[in-house]
Amino acid sequence: MANDNLGAAKKAKNDEFYTQYADIEKEMNAYLEYNPDVFRDKTILLPCDDPEWSNFTKYFAQNFETFGLKKLISTSYAPNSKPRDIPYQPALFELEDERFDEVKTQANGKIFTLTRDTSGDKRIDVDDLEWSYLDGDGDFRSEEVTKLRDGADIIITNPPFSLFREFLFWILSGSKSFSIIGNSNAITYKEVFPLIMENRIWLGATRTGVGSMYFYVVDSAPEKTGQVIDEKGRKLQTIGNSAWFTNLEHGVRHEALSLMTESDNIRFSKHDGVKGGFQKYDNYDAIEVPRVEAIPSDYAGVMGVPITFLGKYNPEQFEIVGGDGYVGTPPTKTYKSKSKVVNGVHMKSQTGTMGCVIRRDSFGQGTYFDVGYPVEAVYKRIFIRHKGQGQ
Ligand SMILES: C[S@@+](CC[C@H](N)C(=O)[O-])C[C@H]1O[C@@H](n2cnc3c(N)ncnc32)[C@H](O)[C@@H]1O
Numbered sequence: 001m002a003n004d005n006l007g008a009a010k011k012a013k014n015d016e017f018y019t020q021y022a023d024i025e026k027e028m029n030a031y032l033e034y035n036p037d038v039f040r041d042k043t044i045l046l047p048c049d050d051p052e053w054s055n056f057t058k059y060f061a062q063n064f065e066t067f068g069l070k071k072l073i074s075t076s077y078a079p080n081s082k083p084r085d086i087p088y089q090p091a092l093f094e095l096e097d098e099r100f101d102e103v104k105t106q107a108n109g110k111i112f113t114l115t116r117d118t119s120g121d122k123r124i125d126v127d128d129l130e131w132s133y134l135d136g137d138g139d140f141r142s143e144e145v146t147k148l149r150d151g152a153d154i155i156i157t158n159p160p161f162s163l164f165r166e167f168l169f170w171i172l173s174g175s176k177s178f179s180i181i182g183n184s185n186a187i188t189y190k191e192v193f194p195l196i197m198e199n200r201i202w203l204g205a206t207r208t209g210v211g212s213m214y215f216y217v218v219d220s221a222p223e224k225t226g227q228v229i230d231e232k233g234r235k236l237q238t239i240g241n242s243a244w245f246t247n248l249e250h251g252v253r254h255e256a257l258s259l260m261t262e263s264d265n266i267r268f269s270k271h272d273g274v275k276g277g278f279q280k281y282d283n284y285d286a287i288e289v290p291r292v293e294a295i296p297s298d299y300a301g302v303m304g305v306p307i308t309f310l311g312k313y314n315p316e317q318f319e320i321v322g323g324d325g326y327v328g329t330p331p332t333k334t335y336k337s338k339s340k341v342v343n344g345v346h347m348k349s350q351t352g353t354m355g356c357v358i359r360r361d362s363f364g365q366g367t368y369f370d371v372g373y374p375v376e377a378v379y380k381r382i383f384i385r386h387k388g389q390g391q
Contacts, residue, residue, distance in 0.1 A: 015160035016086050017215035017239060019181065021055040023206065027179065028059070030205030030250040032067075038248060040068035045152035047140045048159045048167070049074045051112040051129070052091040056157060061114055061126035072114040073148055074129075078137035080106045086218060094131070101133065109138015111148075140170055149174045154248070156180070158215070161239065165189060168201075168245065177248055179204060181213075184243040187307055188323070188380055196310065197320045204244025205252045207311035213242035243311075256317045262296035269294055281356040282375050284324075286383055288358060300389045304356055304381035315387075322383045324355025356381055 031038045044060055051057040051074040060072050079088035090105045111134050118128045136142045140149075140159070149155060149170070158181040159167035169191070171178045184203070186192050195201045206213070214228060214236040221227075226238040260268065262278065269275045274294045278287040286302035289295050292309050302321055313320070357375035360367055367374035 015162055016082065016218060016221075017158070017161070017237065018050070018053075018217075019055055019158045019215060020236075021059060023213060024055055024059045027204050027206045027244050030252060031179070031246075031248045034250045037068070039154070041070045042153040043071040043073065043151060044069060044154045044156060045148055046072070046074040046157050047138075047145055047149070047155065048077060048157050050076045051110065051131070052076075052094075057112060057129070058126060060156075061129060064114055064124045070115075072112075073152065074112045075134065075138050075140075075145055075148065076110045077139065078107055078109050081137045081139065085220060087220070099132070104133045107137065109134040109136065109145075111138075140167060146170070146174075149176065153177060154179070165191060168192065172201075179244055179246040179248055181242055182245050183239065184241040184307075184310075186245065187310055193323050197322070199315050201245055201247050202253055202313070202315075203310055204246045204248075205250040207243055207252075212238070214238050254314055254316065256314050257292070257295065257312050259293075259295050259297040261298045265294050265296055279358050281378075282359040282371070284356055284383075286356075288356065288378055288381075290378075295384075297386075300386070302383050302385050304378070304383055307380050307382055309382055309384065313384075317387055318384045319387055320382060320384050324381045324383070 046054070046056045046060065049056050054074065057072075057074040060067070060069065060074075063069075064072060079086070082088075088106070090100070094100055094105065110131055112129045112131045114124065114129050116128065117124050118130060121127070134144055136144050138145060140146075140163075153176070155171050155174075155176050155178040161183065164182045164186055167180065168182070168186075171180070172195075184207075187196060187203075192201075215238075217227075217235050217237045219235055221235060221237065224237060228236050230236060265274055266277055271291060271294065273279060273288060273290040278289060278296070278299075280287055281304065284302075284304070286304050287299065289303045289305045292305055292312055295303060295305060295309075304324070354368070354377040356378050357368070358378060360374040360376050363374045367376050
């Protein structure tokens, strides 16, 4: 259901999902715990934001002095560039400002900066944000916002879901530190997975399961599964399997998974595919480990694990050696079986591009057969081995 919502968001280009303060605080705390000076003397850019009511802007403005920030910049996207049904009302401070412009408030993005005490209360906080209209609509790809990227040290935001890939590459081409929210399926994008493999980017400290991260949506958002109303009557919605993607260090990625040996797994596990012994793939020299907690502590070779492994990945404990066909590296094969009769059983045609397959004893539902015997595809897999075991 949650994935349906993500699909719908993409189709309608509805990117209006606003992040909760507590979610931002939780993730940033993990970076601060690891390195209390992570934000010190840094210029932080928050693009694709709505600084007037964004919790990102609020969080960093409120903590400007505590974190020792050099400069905070937040930019918004013009109301005219957003879907038409997103209500827009200029904020009071803008309406009351002599620079208020009826056209620009709709057609231009805005920039908010925080560097100094403007209110005279001898503190630098949210009351000291200074604003102006951008020349353009605030599209992160514009020259104007790209220039802001180039001048920043760290980029932090929840970018438009429909432009996640583009946004990530926009950041990376500027070689910046970053922390952004995305759908954890992005792990398997063929452009993203190699970066994870090379430890250039990783998951943040908040690695949520399906439905555990909720975003504010506008009141008029159509009713959907996965919606809740908070104590203030605001509508929130979950969008699939959300996760933070970052290149900022945090402690969770250095915690080691505690694991059993291969023989103990086989002895104690209740799960098929483990209790009878780990199976080997038919088309790749690795064992199939269907559950992350069943990774054997003493297996020296390559192991195929579900992508949820990345939520537990510690680069000192494991190395990632590849991913299956779904994540851009071999093995991949397109099985194009035609209907045929095998051992008197009429097999229905099945076609699919698959990664790893496991040989089965008999034909049945879900098996493919054009290698001459039945094989069954397993879900997306990442290949790993214990650190120090590679040749
Ligand atoms: C997922 S929302 C998050 C908003 C805010 N950062 C937050 O977390 O509360 C993404 C925002 O990006 C804006 N947006 C969409 N396309 C954009 C683009 N090309 N450039 C800049 N912003 C864009 C959307 O209008 C939306 O406000």
